[in-house]
Amino acid sequence: MKAIVFEDTRRVGVHEVPDATIVDATDVVIRVTASAICGTDLHMYDGRTGAEPGLVLGHEPLGVVEQVGSAVQMVSPGDRVVIPTHMYCGVCYNCARGYTAACLRVRPGGFGAAYGYAGMGDYRGAQAELLRVPFADANCIPLPGEPYDEHEDDFVLLADAFVTGWHATELARVGAGPAPVAVFGAGAVGLLAAYSALLKGAGEVYVVDGVTARLEKAGELGAVPVDFRAGDPVEQIRERRRQRGLPPGESVLDGVQHGIDAVGFQARDRAQPDAELPFQVIDDLARLVNPTGHLGIAGVYADRDMHPAPDGSTSGALTVPWATLFAKGVSVGFGRTHDRRYTTRLRDLVLTGRAHPGRIVTHHGPLSEAPELFAAFDRREHGVVKAILRP
Numbered sequence: 545m546k547a548i549v550f551e552d553t554r555r556v557g558v559h560e561v562p563d564a565t566i567v568d569a570t571d572v573v574i575r576v577t578a579s580a581i582c583g584t585d586l587h588m589y590d591g592r593t594g595a596e597p598g599l600v601l602g603h604e605p606l607g608v609v610e611q612v613g614s615a616v617q618m619v620s621p622g623d624r625v626v627i628p629t630h631m632y633c634g635v636c637y638n639c640a641r642g643y644t645a646a647c648l649r650v651r652p653g654g655f656g657a658a659y660g661y662a663g664m665g666d667y668r669g670a671q672a673e674l675l676r677v678p679f680a681d682a683n684c685i686p687l688p689g690e691p692y693d694e695h696e697d698d699f700v701l702l703a704d705a706f707v708t709g710w711h712a713t714e715l716a717r718v719g720a721g722p723a724p725v726a727v728f729g730a731g732a733v734g735l736l737a738a739y740s741a742l743l744k745g746a747g748e749v750y751v752v753d754g755v756t757a758r759l760e761k762a763g764e765l766g767a768v769p770v771d772f773r774a775g776d777p778v779e780q781i782r783e784r785r786r787q788r789g790l791p792p793g794e795s796v797l798d799g800v801q802h803g804i805d806a807v808g809f810q811a812r813d814r815a816q817p818d819a820e821l822p823f824q825v826i827d828d829l830a831r832l833v834n835p836t837g838h839l840g841i842a843g844v845y846a847d848r849d850m851h852p853a854p855d856g857s858t859s860g861a862l863t864v865p866w867a868t869l870f871a872k873g874v875s876v877g878f879g880r881t882h883d884r885r886y887t888t889r890l891r892d893l894v895l896t897g898r899a900h901p902g903r904i905v906t907h908h909g910p911l912s913e914a915p916e917l918f919a920a921f922d923r924r925e926h927g928v929v930k931a932i933l934r935p
């Protein structure tokens with residue numbers, strides 16, 4: 545089968561690799577109809593994770609079940625399914641409590657695993673014609689319809705980007721209500737975090753980035769774009785909130801109640817945007833959040849950065865404004881999305897016409913176009929926000 549293989553820093557290729565097959569009786573093999581490229585793939589593409597050449601990339605698959613192991617009961621050949629990024633067994637202590645990204649059985653000696661991801665278990669990636677799905681009864685989420693119908697882009701985003709955006713709003717405790725929300729990062733995750741906050745009823749959602757095409761998308765979704773190239777985004781948001789008018793006695797609350805980091809450790813340094821400053825977004829959020837507010841950190845922070853930007857450090861330990869967060873009494877939620885908590889709920893928002901996450905998709909291409917799409921996405925060129933491969 546054909547698959548996208550990590551060759552070296554900023555080099556991927558289309559390779560012929562052995563077909564995915566059933567290994568355990570609980571596996572299925574799916575034929576992939578759509579497989580998205582994610583900002584997380586860029587951490588590997590940019591050489592930041594220590595990924596070994598030969599790794600098949602991809603963790604956002606949609607497809608059709610082709611073969612089933614003898615113990616699989618919930619799906620059959622021909623079923624259309626989306627497969628969550630973070631694989632899980634469904635029954636261990638953490639899975640049973642809904643913490644599927646911390647499954648205790650998918651990575652011996654550790655917790656949590658993902659497809660095509662350095663350090664997250666020995667599982668091949670999904671940017672390929674076929675994918676082996678372990679613990680298939682738990683990991684195959686059934687979908688109606690046919691490949692390439694009107695929901696193809698909505699459904700592929702259920703694998704990771706939409707559930708991560710929603711999870712970010714849960715980490716930041718965005719509830720049903722109009723409290724103001726700020727999202728840093730207007731990649732697919734940030735855009736869909738903003739979209740999730742709007743679906744939940746947020747009245748004011750600000751989205752910060754420095755890429756014009758992405759800020760425009762944020763505006764199309766109904767959020768307020770904030771361009772960090774035009775000045776400190778914290779001050780810009782406070783200014784806008786004051787202009788809207790704050791109730792008497794609440795002038796101190798000109799920040800936001802909920803703040804989301806959808807950028808991660810590759811955050812740009814606003815003082816010199818060609819450089820990185822891994823704690824830039826955390827710093828900004830700590831300044832922006834209102835007293836008693838809540839932060840959700842969905843952007844990835846790497847344990848070790850194998851190729852830090854100039855002046856950067858290999859260590860994942862960052863200096864964060866702990867005292868500011870303490871003084872404000874802020875809660876901070878971190879981490880990978882517990883996909884399975886949200887997948888069916890978000891699927892049903894799509895099926896009932898309430899949500900259309902596929903509107904953030906900008907590019908489609910066959911596997912052969914992956915090298916160009918990766919390069920353009922990495923350089924934030926040609927308006928690539930979310931690209932979907934069709935193997």
Ligand SMILES: NC(=O)c1ccc[n+]([C@@H]2O[C@H](COP(=O)([O-])OP(=O)(O)OC[C@H]3O[C@@H](n4cnc5c(N)ncnc54)[C@H](O)[C@@H]3O)[C@@H](O)[C@H]2O)c1
Nearest residue numbers: 583584708729731732733807808811812843844879880881
């Ligand atoms: N928690 C999870 O389970 C999970 C799942 C998927 C992705 N992620 C992570 O979420 C992050 C976003 O993913 P994506 O696919 O949207 O990536 P992306 O690379 O497309 O988007 C990141 C955006 O952040 C912007 N940015 C950079 N520095 C900034 C700054 N200082 N202030 C504001 N914006 C800034 C960039 O211009 C870019 O548009 C990545 O770190 C990714 O690894 C986490």
Ligand SMILES: [Zn+2]
Nearest residue numbers: 582584604704
């Ligand atoms: Zn992803």
Ligand SMILES: [Zn+2]
Nearest residue numbers: 633636639647
């Ligand atoms: Zn488990």
